[in-house]
Amino acid sequence: MxxxxxxxxxxxxxxxxxxxxxxxxxxxxxxxxxxxxxxxxxxxxxxxxxxxxxxxxxxxxxxxxxxxxxxxxxxxxxxxxxxxxxxxxxxxLPDVLTVPLGISGIIAATVLPYPLGQGWMMALLSALFGFSALWLLAFLYRKLRGRSGLGGGDPILFGMGAAWVGAMDLSIVLLVASLSGLAVVIGLKLAGRNLDMHSKIPFGTYLAIGFAVAWLVV
Known part of the structure; x- marks a missing residue:
């Protein structure tokens, strides 16, 4: 074998x-x-x-x-x-599940060859950048709209996943996540579901799809 x-x-x-x-x-x-x-x-x-x-x-x-x-x-x-x-x-998205994603991503960045592995320092910086970027976006949305637009675990997931794909591929993650989420919402609307601006959407689910796509298209 x-x-x-x-x-x-x-x-x-x-x-x-x-x-x-x-x-x-x-x-x-x-x-x-x-x-x-x-x-x-x-x-x-x-x-x-x-x-x-x-x-x-x-x-x-x-x-x-x-x-x-x-x-x-x-x-x-x-x-x-x-x-x-x-x-x-x-x-x-409990921290007990999201944080190990970042830890394993840093390990992968150290063990795997380039371009999958970019070193633990780059993975750590990518994680910090990813968390900060989405946290800032959520903060600004809350200030402008007066309500939360993202769950508290979404920025953590975004940062932890960034340790795997790197900061440069986060735009791919967001694009895939947004398109997949939009496709699901349209499908639910066509199926007769009553959705509005206040309906809860599990954005972390679509971020997970985005990270999977970003990793596979490296």
């Missing part, structure tokens, strides 16, 4: 556990959701396994033979999966 195939199998099997953990964590958080949270103990492990499989295939396709490339890509995907599900179902 080739090392690439062994890595792919290991990540796929690990993804089953990661997906189950995502469903478990989201379902057992304090009941802050607007409605009942379904138990997704089947679909989430499948999603986790697909992330592991895609990570291995992507690393091979990119010509990055080091197994660490696939491992860290899968790790990023699994963390984003947990965060996306938690925010979508709870409208809440």
């Amino acid at each position: 080739s090392p690439e195939l062994a890595t792919g199998i290991a990540l796929t099997l690990s993804g089953l556990a990661a997906g189950w953990l995502a469903a478990y964590v989201s379902h057992h958080l304090p009941p802050l959701a607007l409605g009942p949270r379904p138990r997704r103990y089947l679909i989430m492990p499948v999603a986790g396994a697909l992330i592991g499989m895609v990570s291995a295939v992507w690393a091979q396709w990119q010509g990055l033979p080091s197994p660490w490339t696939a491992v860290f890509t899968a790790l990023l995907g699994w963390q984003l999966l947990v965060l996306a599900v938690v925010d979508a179902e709870n409208f809440w």
Whole structure:
């Protein structure tokens, strides 16, 4: 068995556990959701396994033979999966889930070769820049509109994810997040959902999508 195939199998099997953990964590958080949270103990492990499989295939396709490339890509995907599900179902991004994303991003930046890894110092500076930029945007919105436009966990997620993709790719993250969120809102409106300017949108879920896209298009 080739090392690439062994890595792919290991990540796929690990993804089953990661997906189950995502469903478990989201379902057992304090009941802050607007409605009942379904138990997704089947679909989430499948999603986790697909992330592991895609990570291995992507690393091979990119010509990055080091197994660490696939491992860290899968790790990023699994963390984003947990965060996306938690925010979508709870409208809440606890620090206990967002901060490890930044720590693992700094480790990845140190271990992986360029351009995926840009060094721990650059990852740390990117994290600080990402948090500061979105926090400032949220602060200005609150001052101008008199209400919060972003959840308190969104700037932290933005900063922690920036440790993975770097400050230069944050514009891609915001673009993908905004477009995906807009697409979902339009779809819900067409489906008859009553949405207005005061409706809650789990922006962290769309930021997770943006970070995944930004990482894969490096």
